[in-house]
Amino acid sequence: METLExxxxxQPFFAGLNPEFLRLATGCANNVRFAAGEFICKEDDPAxxxxxxRHGHVALQLFAPGxxxxxxxxxxxxxxxxxxxxxPPYKWTYDARALELTRALAVDGLCLRDKCDHDHxxxxxxxxxxxxxxxxxxxxxxxxxxxxxxxxx
Amino acid sequence: MNDGVILSCxxxxxxIESLRAEGRRTIGPVARxxxxxxxxxxxxxxxxxxxxxxxxxxxxxxxxxxxDALFGYAVGPHSWKRFLHAPxxxxxRSEGERAAARVLAEPLSQEKTAxxxxxxxxxxxxxxQDRVLGEGETVDRHYRARRDNAFLVxxxxxxxxxxxxxxxxxxxxxxxxxxxxxxxxxxxxxxxxLARAGSEAGQALLRNLPQRAATAEDIRAAREVxxxxxxHMGRAMPVGNVRELLARNPDHPRWDxxxxxxxxxxxxxxxxxTCFCTSVDEAxxxxxxxxxxxxxxxxCFTMDFSYVHGGGVxxxxxxxxxxxxxxxxxxxFDQFGTSGCVGCGRCIVWCPVGIDITEEVRAIQASxxxxxxxxxxA
Amino acid sequence: xxxxxxxxxxxxxDRTIPCVGRVSARRIESSDVVTLDVETPEGxxxxxxxxxxxxxxxxxxxxxxxxxGDPASGRLTHTVRAVGPVSRALCNLRPxxxxxxxxxxxxxxxxxxxxxxxxxxxxxGLGLAPLRxxxxxxLAERSRYGKIAILYGARSPDSIIFRRELEGWRGRFDLxxxxxxxxxxxxxxGHVGVVTNLISQVEFDxxxxxxxxxxxxxxxxxxxxxxxxxxxxxxxxxxxMERNMKCGYGQCGHCQFGPFFVCRDGPVxxxxxxxxxxxxxxx
Numbered sequence: 001m002e003t004l005e006x007x008x009x010x011q012p013f014f015a016g017l018n019p020e021f022l023r024l025a026t027g028c029a030n031n032v033r034f035a036a037g038e039f040i041c042k043e044d045d046p047a048x049x050x051x052x053x054r055h056g057h058v059a060l061q062l063f064a065p066g067x068x069x070x071x072x073x074x075x076x077x078x079x080x081x082x083x084x085x086x087x088p089p090y091k092w093t094y095d096a097r098a099l100e101l102t103r104a105l106a107v108d109g110l111c112l113r114d115k116c117d118h119d120h121x122x123x124x125x126x127x128x129x130x131x132x133x134x135x136x137x138x139x140x141x142x143x144x145x146x147x148x149x150x151x152x153x
Numbered sequence: 154m155n156d157g158v159i160l161s162c163x164x165x166x167x168x169i170e171s172l173r174a175e176g177r178r179t180i181g182p183v184a185r186x187x188x189x190x191x192x193x194x195x196x197x198x199x200x201x202x203x204x205x206x207x208x209x210x211x212x213x214x215x216x217x218x219x220x221d222a223l224f225g226y227a228v229g230p231h232s233w234k235r236f237l238h239a240p241x242x243x244x245x246r247s248e249g250e251r252a253a254a255r256v257l258a259e260p261l262s263q264e265k266t267a268x269x270x271x272x273x274x275x276x277x278x279x280x281x282q283d284r285v286l287g288e289g290e291t292v293d294r295h296y297r298a299r300r301d302n303a304f305l306v307x308x309x310x311x312x313x314x315x316x317x318x319x320x321x322x323x324x325x326x327x328x329x330x331x332x333x334x335x336x337x338x339x340x341x342x343x344x345x346x347l348a349r350a351g352s353e354a355g356q357a358l359l360r361n362l363p364q365r366a367a368t369a370e371d372i373r374a375a376r377e378v379x380x381x382x383x384x385h386m387g388r389a390m391p392v393g394n395v396r397e398l399l400a401r402n403p404d405h406p407r408w409d410x411x412x413x414x415x416x417x418x419x420x421x422x423x424x425x426x427t428c429f430c431t432s433v434d435e436a437x438x439x440x441x442x443x444x445x446x447x448x449x450x451x452x453c454f455t456m457d458f459s460y461v462h463g464g465g466v467x468x469x470x471x472x473x474x475x476x477x478x479x480x481x482x483x484x485x486f487d488q489f490g491t492s493g494c495v496g497c498g499r500c501i502v503w504c505p506v507g508i509d510i511t512e513e514v515r516a517i518q519a520s521x522x523x524x525x526x527x528x529x530x531a
Numbered sequence: 532x533x534x535x536x537x538x539x540x541x542x543x544x545d546r547t548i549p550c551v552g553r554v555s556a557r558r559i560e561s562s563d564v565v566t567l568d569v570e571t572p573e574g575x576x577x578x579x580x581x582x583x584x585x586x587x588x589x590x591x592x593x594x595x596x597x598x599x600g601d602p603a604s605g606r607l608t609h610t611v612r613a614v615g616p617v618s619r620a621l622c623n624l625r626p627x628x629x630x631x632x633x634x635x636x637x638x639x640x641x642x643x644x645x646x647x648x649x650x651x652x653x654x655x656g657l658g659l660a661p662l663r664x665x666x667x668x669x670l671a672e673r674s675r676y677g678k679i680a681i682l683y684g685a686r687s688p689d690s691i692i693f694r695r696e697l698e699g700w701r702g703r704f705d706l707x708x709x710x711x712x713x714x715x716x717x718x719x720x721g722h723v724g725v726v727t728n729l730i731s732q733v734e735f736d737x738x739x740x741x742x743x744x745x746x747x748x749x750x751x752x753x754x755x756x757x758x759x760x761x762x763x764x765x766x767x768x769x770x771x772m773e774r775n776m777k778c779g780y781g782q783c784g785h786c787q788f789g790p791f792f793v794c795r796d797g798p799v800x801x802x803x804x805x806x807x808x809x810x811x812x813x814x
Contacts (some may be wrong), residue, residue: 025749072714078732099720139753140725144724149655
């Protein structure tokens with residue numbers, strides 16, 4: 001039988017984490033499922049968790065009147081989204097919407113923050129992982145901002 | 154020099170006459186507008202007798218000599234490049250409307266030429282352009298035709314000007330390489346020329362000229378001319394592996410330093426006897442009946458030289474100067490197995506702000522040595 | 532390619548002379564990109580995937596355009612983006628119009644030496660055009676290769692070129708095709724994000740894989756870095772460079788890239804050979 005701990009450990013984000021830390025993290029995680037088109041979070045909602053996508057795809061969007069919903073990133077299996085729970089003001093800054101039937105692991109940020117506060121070794125380990133995801137996403141964002149494919153006019 | 158023969162001034166004139174009798178257009182040094190240019194000459198009377206060139210970075214003046222030397226100067230703004238790799242060359246023209254275009258190749262030049270007074274550095278430059286344009290996988294047919302039709306009368310340099318650094322580049326002052334006839338002008342005693350043949354055509358031509366055999370004394374005098382010139386070089390390319398030096402210094406602060414002086418005027422590339430870059434333009438007949446493609450000399454100092462959609466790759470002067478000098482002295486080896494510099498000094502003399510390629514090399518070399526010394530002391 | 536009647540005088544090929552071809556078909560790929568099929572008087576054309584031709588719009592000028600068709604078809608196909616006077620004129624050509632063709636020039640993708648290996652094609656924007664002949668060549672001998680993945684990044688869904696083919700390839704069981712765009716509205720069901728993000732989603736054996744990438748230079752630099760991060764060797768990553776090209780055979784000087792002439796020594800280079808140059812500004 002698949003245990004939650006094993007599923008969590010198979011996610012790239014938690015790969016290689018020591019068993020004790022993985023056990024602590026598993027205590028904050030649970031399986032979630034979203035139907036196609038369902039909103040997972042909305043801009044300005046309190047941000048209290050992050051998601052590790054197992055199946056399906058999620059679009060991260062901003063909505064502008066007159067232009068509609070603009071997707072700036074899609075997240076698929078093995079990828080994660082949601083960092084706003086780490087630092088104030090703990091608010092989502094975009095809408096996340098399942099593009100198809102999506103299964104994911106939701107990790108409770110309040111629970112995890114609490115455990116990190118009590119065990120700084122766990123906190124250091126996890127913050128390094130979040131920082132590395134943040135850097136990757138920053139690099140991708142830069143490339144996107146440069147609009148490299150566009151013909152200059 | 155063993156086979157040398159001695160020609161008098163009159164015999165030299167006979168040489169020009171026989172070249173003209175072969176149907177050749179004789180082109181050589183002519184004083185005009187205060188400089189020595191290469192243009193048509195009919196006899197030795199057209200040569201700049203008794204003149205010399207005073208040159209320094211950003212400076213060139215003709216002056217009188219105290220003798221009647223016919224070749225008593227070094228090089229002016231012209232090089233033989235203009236007669237081999239034409240500044241403007243139509244490549245083809247097309248006829249007919251949009252849907253019925255027919256392309257007609259530009260005929261090759263049939264003109265037979267003789268270049269009079271080709272210097273050692275210039276023979277080296279012609280050899281460089283032969284490698285770039287005239288040999289290998291793709292041959293430029295217009296260059297090849299002009300090159301094949303040219304008879305080269307070389308002359309050893311009896312005078313170096315302030316720009317000259319052929320000795321340090323191994324290209325002069327003695328004429329060596331693919332000449333048909335080479336001359337040494339001897340002013341000591343009787344005004345005469347030691348002539349030697351470098352090809353069968355040169356041999357055949359010399360044989361029919363009035364002449365006398367060269368004596369040991371003639372040969373000694375000729376050797377002395379070359380040796381004396383070699384001792385009076387205006388400057389020298391620094392000793393050392395310049396190719397590697399520039400290849401490892403693309404980010405050297407000196408490039409910004411030279412860029413602050415460089416006007417990006419492209420003079421250096423225009424006067425350089427080896428610079429070969431060209432661009433093409435489309436010319437349309439006004440009535441829309443046809444078009445032509447015209448090739449022109451271009452320069453890596455222009456902004457649109459490296460244009461890719463959106464802008465030039467090398468938009469700063471610093472990058473363009475680096476491209477020119479690194480190409481000339483370093484990547485030229487990678488591309489053509491030789492340096493692109495022959496030490497003629499034209500880029501130095503004709504630079505309006507007197508940038509000196511040898512000085513720029515020396516500066517980069519010196520800064521590396523300083524760094525090494527500092528690290529060595531640490 | 533053989534040249535027009537007037538082009539070879541004295542038995543020496545003159546590579547400055549275009550042969551006169553005819554546009555036989557024109558397809559609009561996106562708002563500013565057009566694909567032209569060109570027939571040349573000599574009939575079937577031979578070229579290596581990744582090579583380019585110099586195309587002339589008579590009376591306007593000439594531009595270097597990669598060959599984007601199926602090398603087995605014997606036909607010339609070019610995909611052109613209208614960005615300047617010449618490319619605009621080329622894009623405006625209609626079936627039956629004359630077009631000047633010189634080439635093919637340059638060194639193409641080393642697809643032949645990649646047999647038995649996994650293949651990764653990573654394209655950005657119009658960069659899919661020069662990769663397409665290599666993709667055709669690989670698919671023509673599908674069994675010679677391991678896994679094949681095509682990763683394509685475009686600015687937006689409406690700027691995707693060769694859309695029908697991509698959809699067809701996506702439907703195959705023996706190909707992994709992913710497309711991503713930088714920006715999309717709600718009607719786009721595919722990936723959004725940069726093409727480097729897709730690299731982590733493909734399975735391949737880094738030891739036994741060859742990657743071919745073409746797109747804007749910044750994108751290729753990041754793609755190469757992402758592939759190296761997945762432990763691919765720099766010598767197994769090939770990039771197609773863009774520089775100003777006027778002659779096609781290393782004699783006009785415009786396309787110099789360090790010691791290389793992009794037209795003659797490239798446009799395809801091993802990442803290993805050009806990595807130090809890619810790090811230099813304005814080279």
